[in-house]
Amino acid sequence: MTTAPPETAATGPAPLDDAPAPEQASWREVALYALARGGASLRTAAKVVRPLGWILIGIAPVLWIVGLVMGWREITVAAVVVTVVVLLCLLFMIGRTTYxxxxxxxxxxxxxxxxxxxxxxxxxxxxxxxxxxxxxxxxxxxxxxxxxxxxxxxxxxxxxxxxxxxxxxxxxxxxxxxxxxxxxxxxxxxxxxxxxxxxxxxPKTVRFEGQSLGFVRDLEGMTSRDLARDDIAFHALSEYQPGDDLRHVHWRSSARTGVLMMRTYEQTRRSHYVIGLSTLPGEYADPDEFELAVSAAGSLGLRALRDAYRVDVRTQSGKLRTETQKHLLDALSGLDSSKPREGATAALAGAVSANAPSAAVAVLVCGSRVSATELQSAVSRLPVGARALVVVAALGQDAARRRIGEADVITIGALDHLPPSLRRVLG
Missing domain, CATH: 2.60.40.10 (Immunoglobulins)
Structure with missing residues (x-):
């Protein structure tokens, strides 16, 4: 009678016949690793071969086979020459380039x-x-x-x-x-x-003297054309109206006239300067005209930053970075007119108004192909109460000035036209 050898905890169950041995698995991993490294090396080596090199490398074995099989000495000599040329050129690749x-x-x-x-x-x-x-x-x-x-x-x-x-x-x-x-x-x-x-x-910019649009700034901001009963910039005297603050009674004038007289003030607002620069290609006669518009917007923005305004520059593609003069010019350097998001100058004016409803100054810069009707629509969408200015870049044309609604519209044919045109607006 035969007895099977007892299983012990030390030996455990016998291994299955299909399971790979540890030695076989390790050799397989080594082979796969070697193939991977070899493939990477071949890909690296292939990168140094140029098209002409691939042609000669492909021709050389063909010449060798034809020359040796057919017994053509001329073909064999050509194979030797091509092989020697390839090997000599390979020698130039030996050495360091680690500068x-x-x-x-x-x-x-x-x-x-x-x-x-x-x-x-x-x-x-x-x-x-x-x-x-x-x-x-x-x-x-x-x-x-x-x-x-x-x-x-x-x-x-x-x-x-x-x-x-x-x-x-x-x-x-x-x-x-x-x-x-x-x-x-x-x-x-x-x-x-x-x-x-x-x-x-x-972009090229031009400097001009005076403040950006001639506003007089005070401790809180800039005066506007709106009157208020309580502010900082004194404007005139008016008769008392129910609800007026008695702290603003002008007693000397009241005693002289016998009527209670109140001080009135020019309403002030924060020094917020917004520029809307259209990047729609169809609004410009050519790329050079768009460059003129970018330069005009940059010149106005730099002047406003020097005047300590808070400046925002917006295009159809969104808001540009304008914290400092360097940020503004860097943003304008990368501005592209070929892919605006959507909307013409009128839509841009609406975006300016929606994002800066309390702006003190609103400037639109566009090209010569924007019609007067479109400009009128754009001006009507600017923030209420803001000083409005439209700069039309019309390359090569004479400088001109007109009025559309509440906005001054100046046309410039060159960047040098901007300072005198602004002086005429402010004068």
Missing amino acids: DVELDLTRTRVVVGERAIGALTLSNSGSRAILPSRVVLPVGAGRGVFGIKHLAPGEQVEELFAIPTTRRSVLPVGPVSIVRGDPLGLFERVDSRDEPVELFVH
Whole structure:
């Protein structure tokens, strides 16, 4: 009689035949890891091959097969030449390209037409020399290319550059790329260094003297044309009306006239200056006219900020950042007229009124294609009681002034027309 060996707690149940052994599982993991690493290495290596390199790499084995199988010596010689050329070009990829890169822009904010000056410093901090290479510096949609010579250990080189600015924009400068390649252009290795820097190209603006729209400011704000029984800016005397505060009785005039006379005041409001800048392309004759409108809005906003107003600038796409002069100009630099959210100048005026109903000054800036009817509709939607001004950018036209409803409308054909036009409005 045979007896089965007893199961013990130490041995436990016998393993199933289908379960993989620990050694087999580990080898499988190693194989998968090796394949993954090999695939990543192949993808990295493939990135250095340029289109011409792929052509020669594909032609070489075909030439070898045809030459050896068919016995054509000429084809075999061609295969040897192509193979040697590919191998020689690969030698140029050997070596380090680990420069220490420093990108320095002297000014990250310039005005349209100015040149942004910068410096690119590359140094070899390693113990081995670095072969000659090219350095590519992207600037917006373009790029600058610098040829860097052989750098010995501890050596550094500085390249100065100037970025011309012709349009208002926000340009990304960088990241710097180090390019190593062969003379025939079969292979190219690109290593990115440093982080990109933003270059703000501000719109042109013009300075003008006096306050933004000639208001007299006091401790609480600016006087308006509305009269009040109780405020700070004294206006005139009027007869007593039931409910008037007796603290404002002018006793000397009351004794002289025999009638109780009360002081009346010009109502003051907070110094809130709102600019509505239309970004609808259909309202402008061309892109240059839109640039004129942006410059006009920027000039008015800067003057208001210097006068210590609280300034808001709104477009169809929303509110711009205007806490300081730098914030205002930076926001205007990135403003685009191609994708407004919705609505024309009249809708923009409604948005201004809805978001700043107690504004003291409301300015609309638009293009020459806005009709007088549309302007009248826009003016009627501005905040009630605010001093209203409309600036029409009409590139190349003569400066003009007219009145629509409660608003002064000035037309400017150039940025230099803005200061004298405002003086005529205030005069």
